[in-house]
Amino acid sequence: MDIEPQIAEILRRHGGRKGALLPILNDVQAALGHVPAEAVPLIAEALNLSRAEVHGVVTFYHDFKSAPAARPVVKLCRAEACQARGVEALAPAFEADDRIEVETVYCLGLCASGPSAMVGDRVFARLDEASARALIDEVAA
């Protein structure tokens, strides 16, 4: 797939913006599900940065992926508050299901209602064995 037109469109959208690299990369990640290596020189050229600088930024942030996810992603919070509410007992059910990909995140801001998870922009809380199972099946379907 030729990504150049898509990248060019994203770059055009952020033209003239100060410190535009993160907004650009967020848009690329959202549009393509990852930040492909071929995008790096295009972005670098447009922002008058070196490829190394752009690569350094891409690899610094957890949200930017080098390859698209092979399976639907569930972001599971495993920070302290969710640990205190039992996420570690639920995590194996997520990890054992090879229809989905589990990504560990630290905090979704639902710390009085954990264990909690996020799929895309949707959030889920008060997960127990049954609701976790239902969530996994829904995401995998």
Place this chain on the structure above:
Amino acid sequence: MRIFVPGDAAACAVGADAVAAAAGADVIRNGSRGMFELEPLLEIETPDGRIGFARVTAEDVPAILALRDAHPKCVGLVEDLPFLKAQTRLTFARIGITDPQSMDGYKAHGGLKGLARAIALGPEAVVEEVFQSGLRGRGGAGFPAGIKWRTAASAVAEQKYIVCNADEGDSGTFADRMVMEGDPFMLIEGMAIAGLAVGATCGYIYIRSEYPHAIRAMQRAVERGRSHGLLGRLLGSQHEFDIEVRVGAGAYVCGEETSLLESLEGKRGEVRAKPPLPALEGLFGKPTIINNVLTLAAVPYVLAEGAKAYADYGMGRSRGTMPIQLAGNIKNGGLFETAFGITLGELVNDIGGGTLSGRPVRAVQVGGPLGAYIPPSQFDLPFDYEAFATADGLIGHAGIVVFDDSVDMARMARFAMEFCAAESCGKCTPCRIGSIRGVEALDRVLAGEDVPANLTLIEELCETMKFGSLCALGGFTPYPVMSALKHFPEDFAREREVENAR
């Protein structure tokens, strides 16, 4: 008859969207009252006040609308619920009550008063007012906001910036998120006042990517703010201010102010050495006020009601109120705003109702992943910056995470190091390498290998990280580790599993 169903992420995460859809097209998506055990909390307006219905499902809605207060899920008048009644809500005064995206509702409940008074007072008097209020940075450091503002105000530059730190990454905290989702105009007003005070015309709100609801709410509110004189020419005056919403990319360390500025500039979120102070050389090298959401959100009250009204609350050098977040294994979790000075025990046991599991409380972590673990024997500790510092702890962003007696504190200490290793920006060695060595040493302790020698190593490592790190990530990771070790040594007294088996 008006019906309210919160649009707050914590309500949506337990089915509020379906409840709202069932309640009809006219339902108002208010912010959350902060009583998360009750969400989704549907409210119906009556002549006596708003009555609430707890843990509502979409299927409950027709019966609730028919039966009203005879429905078994009715909790009575929401304002009379003890959890709400016991609070002093200054920052959260409107949250849960108004439609967050309605400017008319905002004005009807005291919104824009602070900005109007700020315009009348003029920049210097506004800075002085914030200084006199005693307001301290709510992000964690507790640095007096007034001093920061004075510094930025006195700097001479053709461009200055106001940056709102909405990268709320600490586990156990959600107050920033609730403000952005539940009363976004208040945050915009606070930033506009800051802009006016120091002569900045441009502001950024940096929101973490894990908060899609808050991002949408702030983007919508900024748009509306522009068409209602809350942005642009402020209330039609000669002062100009505009805001751009920026989204992070999943790096905890970007909650550190200099790292956040780097990120806003489009760079790796690596911490800067200070000085120079951001107030003099901040975003793009220009004088910048960078404050947490709660700090800026407290400003409209300070300006509307006066510095003294705010400073009259609190104790010692901790003035005003703090939106405290009760989280983790706690029965009545949620947002509890109160004046400084309340004790930890009152918060956890009296208000929080102890653990959700019903087991005894063993430890609470105050102030996020970099905060100390505190045992119930210290529950008489008052919520106050200095009192916590004296007890080798920190208030941080005022999140309290409760653990019951099933917690393994040696594992929590290991987690603190693991978290630091995962989130370190990599710039300074004590944090980057120290955290990894800390995980390894704690793994040996957990396996029962040479425990005394490894604990000595961990103590020395913590000493190095505490004094040698560039920022609070490496510098404060020793707090959870050392407090776990100090208060719960029995959890670290491991024996080799092979020896146990014998």
